[in-house]
Amino acid sequence: MTSPQTQPASNPTHDTTLRVGGRKLGSRLIVGTGKYADFTQMEQALDASGADAITVAVRRERLYNEKGESLLDHIDLARYTILPNTAGCFTAEDAVRVARLGRELLDQLGNPGKDWVKLEVLADKKTLLPDPLGTLEACRTLVKDGFEVLCYTSDDPVMALRLRDAGAASVMPAGSPIGSGQGVLNPNAIRIILEMLKDPANGGTPDYPVIVDAGVGTASDVSIAMELGSDGVLLNTGIAHARDPVTMAHAMRHALEAGRLAYLAGRIPKKLYATASSPWDGVISYIPGE
Amino acid sequence: MLINGKESEFADVRTVADLLKALELEKGAVAVELNREVVPRADHLRTTLHEGDQLEVVTLVGGG
Numbered sequence: 001m002t003s004p005q006t007q008p009a010s011n012p013t014h015d016t017t018l019r020v021g022g023r024k025l026g027s028r029l030i031v032g033t034g035k036y037a038d039f040t041q042m043e044q045a046l047d048a049s050g051a052d053a054i055t056v057a058v059r060r061e062r063l064y065n066e067k068g069e070s071l072l073d074h075i076d077l078a079r080y081t082i083l084p085n086t087a088g089c090f091t092a093e094d095a096v097r098v099a100r101l102g103r104e105l106l107d108q109l110g111n112p113g114k115d116w117v118k119l120e121v122l123a124d125k126k127t128l129l130p131d132p133l134g135t136l137e138a139c140r141t142l143v144k145d146g147f148e149v150l151c152y153t154s155d156d157p158v159m160a161l162r163l164r165d166a167g168a169a170s171v172m173p174a175g176s177p178i179g180s181g182q183g184v185l186n187p188n189a190i191r192i193i194l195e196m197l198k199d200p201a202n203g204g205t206p207d208y209p210v211i212v213d214a215g216v217g218t219a220s221d222v223s224i225a226m227e228l229g230s231d232g233v234l235l236n237t238g239i240a241h242a243r244d245p246v247t248m249a250h251a252m253r254h255a256l257e258a259g260r261l262a263y264l265a266g267r268i269p270k271k272l273y274a275t276a277s278s279p280w281d282g283v284i285s286y287i288p289g290e
Numbered sequence: 291m292l293i294n295g296k297e298s299e300f301a302d303v304r305t306v307a308d309l310l311k312a313l314e315l316e317k318g319a320v321a322v323e324l325n326r327e328v329v330p331r332a333d334h335l336r337t338t339l340h341e342g343d344q345l346e347v348v349t350l351v352g353g354g
Contacts, residue, residue, distance in 0.1 A: 032352070032353060032354030033354075034351075034353040034354045035352070035354070036352065042352065055353055055354055056350045056351065056352065056353050057350070057351050057353025057354075058321075058348050058349075058350060059348060059349065059350075059351045060294045060295070060346065060347065060348055061313075061315060061349045063293065063294055063296075063313055063315075070318075070349065071352050072319050072350060082350070085353055087353050087354065097323065101321040101323055101328055101348050102321075102350075103328075104322075104328050104330060105319055105320070105321045105348070105349065105350055108331055179354075236353075237354065
């Protein structure tokens, strides 16, 4: 007699694919390439994360000193879709310039990340909080210029709505300040953003992508973001500055999958009092109050 | 010319393509901005430079 083949009740691969604008992503995790101790460690961590979209920054080329190793020598351009950011920009005008330079670079490299940009317009160096007015202005200009804009923003639901209306391909609310490792500080705000942008009853579109960007400190933060119903998570420092970045990249990948599946499975509501898992029927013991 | 924020002078540099050659960056993955407008690679040969031009020569680096 052959034993029945055991199979998990639900198959995670039945999950839908994350779509952002015209692109399909193989993973719901997008990771950054900054802050690694060296390029070898970065390559291993990117691989372990399972991500197929990775963010990069646009910076001045070193002209006269030792040119050294280049990031591009360590990235498999056939494997990864490169998402250039506008990090370090404090005005809409500069963010638009940087986005266009990023597009020119990716065009030369023949990478599908061309016409894609992670828009950041920041208010100041200390908080790295997004400047909402500059962000909205740059988003409008870039959308008009043919970009698919993945828009970094605060967790303000009304701002998220305005960016969606301005044509952002994805709204990416911060869980907490960039690089702070504080996780998702205001899950209710993220929940309201998700409801406003994704729930048809609230004028949303179910497959409009909302990606939690910034503030992730450890694996459970990723799970929480996904359990809320976010479509993906973008992170960098949480992996790059972990004591062991490669192991943390594995943890983030698993946490993302766990959170996503928990969201799809539907959590039980929280209740103030206990509900017994074993039946009361047939207990032989004394029960207080009965 | 102001290149990447530094005053720079070159002999025999007439076009953007000449400049990248002088900087030994003609084969590198770089994007060039001339007076705040991107110069696509296809236009490097025919884009001439003039005194007082401001250029940015950028590449991709690690970032989040």
